[in-house]
Amino acid sequence: ETAEQHAAFEARIAGGEKIEPGDWMPAEYRRQLIRMISQHAHSEVVGMLPEGEWISRAPSLRRKLILMAKVQDEAGHGQYLYHAAETLGATREEMVDALLSGKAKYSSIFNYPTQSWADVGMIGWLVDGAAIKNQTMLAGCSYGPYSRAMVRICSEETFHHKQGKEMIVQYAAGTPEQRALAQDALTRWWWPSVMMLGPHDKDSTNSGVMSNWGIKTKSNDQVRQEYLNEHVPELLELGLTLPDADLHQDADGNWIHGPINWDEFWDVVKGKTGLNKERLATRNAAHDDGAWVREAMLAYGNRLRAQAAD
Ligand code: BYC
Numbered sequence: 487e488t489a490e491q492h493a494a495f496e497a498r499i500a501g502g503e504k505i506e507p508g509d510w511m512p513a514e515y516r517r518q519l520i521r522m523i524s525q526h527a528h529s530e531v532v533g534m535l536p537e538g539e540w541i542s543r544a545p546s547l548r549r550k551l552i553l554m555a556k557v558q559d560e561a562g563h564g565q566y567l568y569h570a571a572e573t574l575g576a577t578r579e580e581m582v583d584a585l586l587s588g589k590a591k592y593s594s595i596f597n598y599p600t601q602s603w604a605d606v607g608m609i610g611w612l613v614d615g616a617a618i619k620n621q622t623m624l625a626g627c628s629y630g631p632y633s634r635a636m637v638r639i640c641s642e643e644t645f646h647h648k649q650g651k652e653m654i655v656q657y658a659a660g661t662p663e664q665r666a667l668a669q670d671a672l673t674r675w676w677w678p679s680v681m682m683l684g685p686h687d688k689d690s691t692n693s694g695v696m697s698n699w700g701i702k703t704k705s706n707d708q709v710r711q712e713y714l715n716e717h718v719p720e721l722l723e724l725g726l727t728l729p730d731a732d733l734h735q736d737a738d739g740n741w742i743h744g745p746i747n748w749d750e751f752w753d754v755v756k757g758k759t760g761l762n763k764e765r766l767a768t769r770n771a772a773h774d775d776g777a778w779v780r781e782a783m784l785a786y787g788n789r790l791r792a793q794a795a796d
Contacts, residue, residue: 519701524590
């Protein structure tokens with residue numbers, strides 16, 4: 487890598503151009519993108535599990551159809567993202583192996599259990615809400631395939647966000663039991679969703695290089711602030727209580743949260759607490775169960791190629 491190559495690359499980014507597959511890029515730019523896009527893809531795939539558990543227990547046909555559509559969307563997001571990482575030279579096999587063997591990270595949020603139906607609504611509102619804030623920022627990123635995948639994913643996530651919010655608004659105004667379920671779900675999902683947006687900027691090891699190269703266009707704390715400013719007033723308006731005694735608005739109208747328990751965050755990321763082992767066991771079982779599909783597709787592909795060669 488020469489200084490001239492770096493300078494030309496950085497000038498393209500400064501000029502707002504998208505970097506496309508096949509263009510020259512620094513090895514570290516490629517490595518960072520593969521790291522982040524593959525983690526993002528794994529998060530979509532593992533993210534199907536906490537809500538997927540509730541498809542057979544949905545309270546009505548309407549809720550079941552919506553949840554099935556949402557979970558299917560997450561599988562589609564995983565697909566676009568694995569493809570985006572493939573444009574950088576990563577293979578599907580190595581990415582899937584990294585997930586299944588526990589080497590790869592995926593979002594901390596999916597190691598928390600879903601304990602009631604109201605969790606499905608709360609995940610839609612809070613988790614998809616946090617994801618939209620983060621992904622709207624990434625839609626402006628400098629790598630073309632990732633940025634375009636984010637545009638489509640965000641429009642689908644907007645539906646996920648709305649269905650979750652609609653459900654919680656209804657339960658918060660419902661029977662005392664429904665209200666209690668909504669409150670309990672909020673109490674358990676609030677802090678994990680705030681943490682999901684990543685460590686504070688001062689502890690965000692990757693942010694420097696990612697911001698310089700236009701992959702991240704806002705910092706973790708900036709995105710978290712946007713997330714709080716949108717969600718806190720809406721949750722309070724429903725008469726729900728946020729589990730943060732220090733939460734307050736500053737003079738600029740920003741909602742300021744109390745201290746975050748980062749020990750909990752890192753324990754969950756590293757699988758010391760939470761459902762990491764169960765999630766990986768479920769993914770491994772699904773992968774093994776799907777072996778016959780991969781074999782059949784390979785055999786079919788080989789037959790087509792052999793016919794074409796005749
Ligand atoms: N969980 O330097 P930092 C969805 C790691 S799914 C686990 O700030 P970065 C949905 C980080 O990887 C959408 N690990 O990292 C699906 C790094 O470790 P490494 C999920 C985390 O990358 C189904 C270390 O901490 N969205 O919406 O600059 C149903 C230092 O952090 C987490 C994405 O994946 C975490 N939460 O910034 C419902 C978005 N946070 O890799 C919904 C794409 C940090 O150096 N990812 N770490 O070993 C990103 O935008 C960025 O990766 C983050 C973190 C903002 C999350």
